[in-house]
Amino acid sequence: MHVLIVTVGSWGDVAPYTGLGVRLAAAGHRVSVATHARFAGQIASHGLGFRPLPVDPREELASARGRSLARAAAPPVAMAHAVRMARTFMPRLAEGITAAVRGGTDGTDGTDGTAGTGGADGADVLLASTLTDPMCSALGEALGIPCLGVYLQPILPTAEFPPLITGAHSYGRTLNRLAGYALWAGADRLFAPAVGTLRRELGLPARRFTGPLGPARDRTVLHGYSPSVVPRPSDWPAGHRVTGYWWPAAPPGWQPEPRLLDFLAAGPPPVLAGFGSFVAPDPERLSALLVRAFRLAGVRGLVQSGWTGLHVTGDDLLTIGDTPHDWLFPRTAAVIHHAGAGTSAAGLRAGVPGVPVPVQLDQHFWAARLHRLGTAPRPLRHQRLTAESLAAAIRGALAIPPQGPRRVAAALAAEDGAARVAEALARLE
Numbered sequence: 001m002h003v004l005i006v007t008v009g010s011w012g013d014v015a016p017y018t019g020l021g022v023r024l025a026a027a028g029h030r031v032s033v034a035t036h037a038r039f040a041g042q043i044a045s046h047g048l049g050f051r052p053l054p055v056d057p058r059e060e061l062a063s064a065r066g067r068s069l070a071r072a073a074a075p076p077v078a079m080a081h082a083v084r085m086a087r088t089f090m091p092r093l094a095e096g097i098t099a100a101v102r103g104g105t106d107g108t109d110g111t112d113g114t115a116g117t118g119g120a121d122g123a124d125v126l127l128a129s130t131l132t133d134p135m136c137s138a139l140g141e142a143l144g145i146p147c148l149g150v151y152l153q154p155i156l157p158t159a160e161f162p163p164l165i166t167g168a169h170s171y172g173r174t175l176n177r178l179a180g181y182a183l184w185a186g187a188d189r190l191f192a193p194a195v196g197t198l199r200r201e202l203g204l205p206a207r208r209f210t211g212p213l214g215p216a217r218d219r220t221v222l223h224g225y226s227p228s229v230v231p232r233p234s235d236w237p238a239g240h241r242v243t244g245y246w247w248p249a250a251p252p253g254w255q256p257e258p259r260l261l262d263f264l265a266a267g268p269p270p271v272l273a274g275f276g277s278f279v280a281p282d283p284e285r286l287s288a289l290l291v292r293a294f295r296l297a298g299v300r301g302l303v304q305s306g307w308t309g310l311h312v313t314g315d316d317l318l319t320i321g322d323t324p325h326d327w328l329f330p331r332t333a334a335v336i337h338h339a340g341a342g343t344s345a346a347g348l349r350a351g352v353p354g355v356p357v358p359v360q361l362d363q364h365f366w367a368a369r370l371h372r373l374g375t376a377p378r379p380l381r382h383q384r385l386t387a388e389s390l391a392a393a394i395r396g397a398l399a400i401p402p403q404g405p406r407r408v409a410a411a412l413a414a415e416d417g418a419a420r421v422a423e424a425l426a427r428l429e
Contacts, residue, residue: 001029001030001124001125001425001428001429002029002030002031002032002122002123002124002125003021003024003029003030003031003032003123003124003125003127003425004031004032004033004034004051004100004101004123004125004126004127005017005020005021005031005032005033005034005127005129005150006033006034006035006053006097006100006101006126006127006128006129006132006136007033007034007035007128007129007131007132008035008036008053008055008057008093008129008131008132009057009129009131010057010276010277010307010340011039011042011276011277012276012277012340012341012342012343013129013131013152013342014033014035014036014039014042014043015042015248015342016152016224016245016246016247016248016342017033017035017127017129017150017246018033018042018043018046018048018248018249019246019247019248019249019418020127020150020224020246020417020418020421021033021043021046021048021249022046022047022048022249023246023418023419023421023422024418024421024422024425025047025048027422027425027426029425030049031048031049032048032049032050032051032123033048033049033050033051034050034051034052034053034096034097034100034101035050035051035052035053036052036053036054036055036056036057037052037053037056038056038057040052042251045251045252046249046252051099051100052096052100053093053096053097053100054089054092054093054095054096055089055092055093057277090190090191090193090194091193091194091197093132093135093194094135094194094195094197094198097132097135097136097139098135098139098198098201101122101123101126101136101139101143101145102122102139102143103122122143122145123145124145124146125145125146125147125148125425125428126139126140126145126146126147126148127147127148127149127150127421128147128148128149128150129150129151129152130149130151130152130153130155133147133149133151134191134194134195135191135194135195135198137219138195138198138199138202138204138207139198139202141202141204142199142202142203142204146428147219148219148220148221148222148424148425149219149220149221149222150221150222150224150246150421151221151222151223151224152223152224152225152341152342153223153225153341153362153365154223154225154230154233154242155184155187156180156184156221156233156236156237156240157177157179157180157181157183157184158176158177158180158233158235158236159173159174159176159177159233159235160173160176160231160233160234160235161176161230161233161365162176162179162180163176163179163180163183164361164362164365165183165361165362165364165365166179166183177235195207219239220239220240220241220424221239221240221241222241222243222420222421222424223240223241223242223243224243224244224245224246224417225242225244225245225341225345225417226242226244226245226345226348226411226412226415226417227242227244228408228411228412228415229345229348229369229373229408230242230369241420243415243417243418243420243421244412244415244416244417244420245345245349245412245415245417246417246418246421247326247345247349247417247418248324248325248326248342250324250326251324254324254327256323256327257320259318260318260320260323263302263318264331267300267316268300268333269300269331269332269333270299270300270301270302270316270318270332270333271294271297271299271300271301271302271332271333271334271335271336271355271394271398272302272303272304272328272329272332272334272335272336273290273301273302273303273304273310273335273336273337274303274304274306274310274335274336274337274343275304275306275308275310275337275338275357275359276304276306276307276337276338276340276342276343277306277307277340278306278307278308278338278340278359279307279308280308280310283308283309283310283311286308286310287303287310287311287312289385289386289387289390290303290310290312290336290387290390291312291314291317292387292391293387293388293390293391293394294312294316294317294391294394296387296388296391297390297391297394297395297398299333299394299398300316300317301316301317301318302317302318302320302332303317303318303319303320304319304320304321304322304323305319305320305321325342325343325346325347325350326346326349326350329346329347329349329350329352330350330351330352332350332352333352333353333398334352334353334354334355334394334397334398335347335350335352335353335354335355336354336355336357336390336393336394337354337355337356337357338356338357338358338359338363338382339354339356339357339358339363339364339366339367339370339379340362340363340366341362341366344356344366344367344369344370345412347370347375348370348373348375348405348408348409348412349409349412349413350409351402351405351406351408351409351410352405353375353376353397353398353400353405354370354375354376354397355376355377355380355390355393355394355396355397356370356371356376356379356380357379357380357381357382357385357390358379358381358382359382359383364379367379373404373408374400374404374405375400375404375405375408376397376400377393377396377397377400378393380393
């Protein structure tokens, strides 16, 4: 089958699908990924077809709207900023997804991702991420193509934990479920204009809101994280399953820089700090804060520049660029990060303690999970971060008995999330 994976967001929202795509290709499927043109090269390097979608996520996060999102201290405020951002590009995104699903050009010319050597044909099955699923479901309905949800986060309402973007505090079973329903209904209204227009263009009847679960209840939705990290809620519909993580594919031919190897060999394992695709409003201030925290904690520091452009200098300090987490994390003593879903998972996989510094949206949820698993100290909210609090958290992370993180890593190593997706596709053939 020709499988089209459709996802949007930062690299953390795309990378897990490279590993999933490679595994599905090994199972005999032809696999393409529809996502932002910025990621065309990474997708093509794994032998996967590529179809471009509009919007540059890095430019959006660096915009005034993106900086407002980063500064928002409270989850509801962050959600409001995210909604305003989404409304500006949702119609464009729907148009791009439609073009990709109906038959775009696979491959890339290495520049803007709009030209290549592959054929222009449609997909046999759609695998849709959380944010693309509403549009993909409408297209699947109109074109007679099966559409499976492949989510990286647990967004369905449940009594067992609070909604993903409200923070880590549980409201109790009844209020957790009601809050989940309210946010589900709000998300439905966010997507409704773009999805309504798309349905009209496709000749489909208008979709009536049929309750918080609506048409999702009877669908297959596979969740790419470990049940040992977030157990499957007992009140979810039967078609919603937790498969285990989908690990990013290793960059072909990647080799570590000699200066990084020299730094790692020159002393004890360093503490790594990296905030991935988060764009900090003040990179200089955050870089200086990290240097002071390393000094106060008495550790060697390794900093990934990321989309913020962090940079540190000095004795026992090194700044590096993109480096695969599966290679780097096991060589560190602890990892300071923004608690994105992918980075949190990589730290658990490596069996090293984390220092979660969540910024926005679902990051507070994952940070709380790390603390609950015993692999991280209490999370530090980024908007209130100080060098002193970070140094204390580093010392707390280094004091965590290694058996706890190693036990979680062993549980993840026994899972094969991509195989569960391949099995679901085999049932469609």
